Amino acid sequence: MKIGINGTEDSALRIKKIMNNIFPEIEISIYAEEKIKDAHKSFDICQQENDGIIFTGIGVMKSILNTNLELIKPYEYIARDGSSILKVLWELKKSNQFPKEISIDVVNKIALNEMLEEFDVSFDKIKILPYSSSISEEEYLEFHKKNKLENEINTFITGFGSVYKELKEDNYNVFRLHPTSLKVRENTEKLIYKINTQMIHHSSIVVQVIKLILKGDSFHQYKTLKQKGKFELELLEYVQEIQGSLLNIGKDEYMIFSTRGSLKGRVSISKFLNIMKKESKYNFLIFSGIGYGASSYLAEMSARKALKKALLKNSPSLYIKDGDLMNGPIGDKKEESFDIKIRDIKILKIAEITRINPLHIAKLIEVINQTGNKEVSTQDISNYLSLTERSARRILNKLIDNNYAILSGKEAFTGVGRPKKIVKLKF
Incomplete structure (x- = not known):
């Protein structure tokens, strides 16, 4: 299993170290940018090369979701919660210079107050700016600088790597809200479950049954065989495209076996629809049903139910049955999706x-x-x-x-x- 970590470098390195200790069997790669707003630059390659994605924080995840990029792989983000606050409080205590005032970002006020109350810690003054996707890293930086100038606060706590770096360079007494082992373990376990679920989903069996119906009563046998030969060549190209296997199971019937992951939605199915549209070249009509299932038997049963629905049409048609949902005629202006399991x-x-x-x-x-x-x-x-x-x-x-x-x-x-x-x- 491969997991990519997308986000700021300091958090990514920390998360990878924790994951290597807890999940040594997972191959982990880092795709880091200095600022959250630049995370999208390495996102595409991260998604292409991995089974799932860990975002270093909510800011990184939101920055990706707010773009036109499509998230197709399972993902999780590492939140900065009470455990991150506790870690900073412990660092403050060890410094022997426990402050009376703090300026803190990212965490929400409720989580902060709960941790302070739980460990009997108090401050005379707290300036807090919780996370919001509408607030930029630069604005968080200005928030802390303003608190130093106007509120005479000398201790700063941030969840942003870029903010931490700039404040540190300006000699601020700044502490970083780091991802903790607790959250990394928790969210990685969630991600592993999502990845395994998607893998099972993509490996489920797909069966497509194709039925040819001869046009009219009279047929020239040689001409029909010649046309079927051309049809089968086109069908073979489609089967190779979806990495499937083709069986001729009767005089005018074919069955294709593949997997959900190989039959990639409408892009692959459109190739079969193009074959169906050429029916005017043939002396037969093409009808088909596609079915999904956990086994070949269940997938075939679903495919045959879809084919039965297609055969009710007067023209070449394709229907798809996936669980309790039936879609069709695929590619038709009147295509509809309906639940075939009655719950009323x-x-x-x-x-x-x-x-x-x-x-x-x-x-x-x-x-x-x-x-x-x-x-x-x-x-x-x-x-x-x-x-x-x-x-x-x-x-x-x-x-x-x-x-x-x-x-x-x-x-x-x-x-x-x-x-x-x-x-x-x-x-």
């Missing part, structure tokens, strides 16, 4: 009583809300839920039997088949 108590209750799939209940309620019409026929149910009329009739009968629908009439008889029931839903 009302829907779950109706489904339990009627023994109807809760997704079917949810879809019917959605249609009612969109149309404002509660009257439906067997044909309507069949169209809404993409079911056969026989299955739709069974659903209507279950709703009637459990008092969630009432018969309100029949469609006009056309002389073909039986007149269809029209029922009013009671959702």
Whole structure:
């Protein structure tokens, strides 16, 4: 595991020393700048070369977050809290010149007062300027200098390396709020957990199932084989891009195995969409589903559910199922994201009583809300839920039997088949 420390040099060196003692198995690198406002200069390379990032303080972290830089790796910052204050108080006590007045920055007033009360320490005068991302290092420096001139304060405590350095050069009696072993251990353990979680997430299995549907009834076998050969060459390039493996699992079906980390979002998926858009060159339509899972089996099950959704479309489509979320058709103007796990108590209750799939209940309620019409026929149910009329009739009968629908009439008889029931839903 590699962790980069981004921030001011004196804090970075101190943090690295502590981390080396506590976590000797971790490879640690420093990416330091003299001032917080310059931390962004070494941030990109820090993020590229490491699994996670430790910022030397909240100021460094905020300076990065306030830029256009994208934080994609796990990160933590080392706060200056009560333990840092305690360390300075101990240094003051050892100096045998315990001051009556102090000028201190970064820490908040509550944390300072708690530590002073806990160790029965008091000062006649305290000037404090807590951390704020809107205050520059130069302003913190001026704060301390002003306190020396106007308030005759002679002891200064700062959390900024650049402020400490300048005050020290001007012979101020200045002390540094350093990161402590306690906070370094605590935040490094949090970061390790985040890194491991991300690694597991990125290594989860991705399965993509691709189905080719022939256009029309008549096919010239040689022409079809030739076109499929071209399609497979393009598909192989896409598979290499996502570092996957390709299986031909049937006459017109393919399966791709990869990992979440290799299938890098829309950038890689767009390459497959470009292949799909070339369907006019082929005598077949391309449909696909992508699924994520902790195992190949679970990923394939998710991919097949996504493919089933794609096959309901009249044109080439791609859907993605990740956990309880389904997205699609990917790249389409009407792309939507929806939760396929029903959590609505009302829907779950109706489904339990009627023994109807809760997704079917949810879809019917959605249609009612969109149309404002509660009257439906067997044909309507069949169209809404993409079911056969026989299955739709069974659903209507279950709703009637459990008092969630009432018969309100029949469609006009056309002389073909039986007149269809029209029922009013009671959702």
